[in-house]
Amino acid sequence: MSVLQKHGSLVSQKTDLPVLKAVKTRPMDDLGLSRWISRMPLWVIFAFSAVILLWPGLASAQTAYSLEKVWGILLKWMPLLVFKGFVLNIVISFFTMLIGTVAGVFLGLGQVSQVYPVRIMSWIIVQVFRNSPWLVLLFIVMLSFPFEISFGGTHFTVPGWFKAVIGLALPVMANIAEIVRGAIRSVPTGQWEAAESLAFSRSQIMWQIILPQCIKRMIPPWMNWYAIMTMATPLVSLLGVSELVTLSRQAMEAEGNNPSLLVPFYGFALVIFFAYCYPIARLTLLLEKRFTIKL
Amino acid sequence: MTNTQWDEGQPIVSIKNVRKSFGDLEVLKGVSFDVQKGEVICIIGPSGSGKSTLIRCINALADIQGGSIQVEGQEVHDDDLDKLELRKKVGMVFQQYNLFPHKTALQNIMMAPIKVLKQPKAEVEKRALALLKKVRMEGKENSYPGELSGGQQQRVAIARSLAMQPDVMLFDEVTAALDPETVKEVLVTIKDLAADGMTCILVTHEMGFAREVADHIYFTDNGVIVEHGPPTTFFDHAQDERTKAFLGQIL
Numbered sequence: 001m002s003v004l005q006k007h008g009s010l011v012s013q014k015t016d017l018p019v020l021k022a023v024k025t026r027p028m029d030d031l032g033l034s035r036w037i038s039r040m041p042l043w044v045i046f047a048f049s050a051v052i053l054l055w056p057g058l059a060s061a062q063t064a065y066s067l068e069k070v071w072g073i074l075l076k077w078m079p080l081l082v083f084k085g086f087v088l089n090i091v092i093s094f095f096t097m098l099i100g101t102v103a104g105v106f107l108g109l110g111q112v113s114q115v116y117p118v119r120i121m122s123w124i125i126v127q128v129f130r131n132s133p134w135l136v137l138l139f140i141v142m143l144s145f146p147f148e149i150s151f152g153g154t155h156f157t158v159p160g161w162f163k164a165v166i167g168l169a170l171p172v173m174a175n176i177a178e179i180v181r182g183a184i185r186s187v188p189t190g191q192w193e194a195a196e197s198l199a200f201s202r203s204q205i206m207w208q209i210i211l212p213q214c215i216k217r218m219i220p221p222w223m224n225w226y227a228i229m230t231m232a233t234p235l236v237s238l239l240g241v242s243e244l245v246t247l248s249r250q251a252m253e254a255e256g257n258n259p260s261l262l263v264p265f266y267g268f269a270l271v272i273f274f275a276y277c278y279p280i281a282r283l284t285l286l287l288e289k290r291f292t293i294k295l
Numbered sequence: 296m297t298n299t300q301w302d303e304g305q306p307i308v309s310i311k312n313v314r315k316s317f318g319d320l321e322v323l324k325g326v327s328f329d330v331q332k333g334e335v336i337c338i339i340g341p342s343g344s345g346k347s348t349l350i351r352c353i354n355a356l357a358d359i360q361g362g363s364i365q366v367e368g369q370e371v372h373d374d375d376l377d378k379l380e381l382r383k384k385v386g387m388v389f390q391q392y393n394l395f396p397h398k399t400a401l402q403n404i405m406m407a408p409i410k411v412l413k414q415p416k417a418e419v420e421k422r423a424l425a426l427l428k429k430v431r432m433e434g435k436e437n438s439y440p441g442e443l444s445g446g447q448q449q450r451v452a453i454a455r456s457l458a459m460q461p462d463v464m465l466f467d468e469v470t471a472a473l474d475p476e477t478v479k480e481v482l483v484t485i486k487d488l489a490a491d492g493m494t495c496i497l498v499t500h501e502m503g504f505a506r507e508v509a510d511h512i513y514f515t516d517n518g519v520i521v522e523h524g525p526p527t528t529f530f531d532h533a534q535d536e537r538t539k540a541f542l543g544q545i546l
Contacts, residue, residue: 199407
């Protein structure tokens, strides 16, 4: 047996020698959620809806609520849930992403700074906010932030949902900083050297040569984080922000808190979130594919 | 800064007893040579002998631990060195071309003169087009680097460097990554440049080319200059055993 053959059969052959075992490594994947969601076939959404539709019927044996009645109640509340509730979730997600992205870009740049204190501070901030429970961060911001901010004599009331935005933006910021850092590091050093030899300053190199090359690489993981964060927005209902889940709970209370309402109402929330995030996940993977081929 | 009076009679690049190490590994162990204005210098030698490191020190891409490098009388081995001013005078072309992939050929050439030298766009564009013509790349202004062959990319890279109107050009194994067929087109470009009187310092493995264009050849091995001389003397009457062994392998 030649060396080549031996080597070729190594992977499939069973061996007791641990050093010879084929190592199965999964590459670090920053698109886990999008991959998972987009792998679901579209009929999942209909199957979901069907379960919610039929649940009251199945469960109505022990309650006084009929299928029609439950559906009548849900339909009555639907406009409020969507246009008052879910719209606020989207608004929160937009502002969170905006603040998280701007702060994350600067934090990511801080992580590759040549100034040691800046680099180490950025690293600490990123590590703290990436690895803290989101709900704890939310509570801290919610309870420690003032209700009012005075600015040049005028007072601004800070709405609860905006404090929630700040709380959610912190972990998003830290994760986007990591995306930015990774993307900058992925640009070959030759680009830096070529730009340096042309007498570009460091900030010119960063903003005009390195970052424009990174943007494509950053978009898919960035969108993935948008989906993750959007699905986390119901967390803020624990803090009394009247988004979709809060409103669902209040609607059920107004309807007498009947248990047969639980699955239809929360199931409806699930379906809306899925319907919103599914196309984002598909688009994320599509872009990822397109950009990898091009690179 | 030690910017002494410099006139064109003095060496444009003066390297004295340069030492450089990476950790415990000393890669340059006291290298000295002078380059006069308009001269073409070729540095040859086995891999790992510190050739590339040496020319990267000239435009301060790498720092040195001892000795002195002067470019037009300006000391490079100086903590207060204005690196950007130095690099405006010294152009460099790399083995891997390193064109900016998100810019077209023309944009690659125009970027530095506009952003760094703050020259007017119209003037830079005129010069860039002339340079593209000079490197025989007219008609490829709007191509992205990904659409060009290695040799074409390298010629654009040379034009990009020339657009800064440097006084000295450094070439770091610029044909090492190219197909044999495209090596020639890049070498012709460099030859034209040398004929125009540009001061060139080349690290190369192209012995025939070195023999043809170089005014002076330096052979480095193990961090020192083993032997040097004009091409004819160097190639035909090598004295040192290491030089003979190297030339024996390569020719």
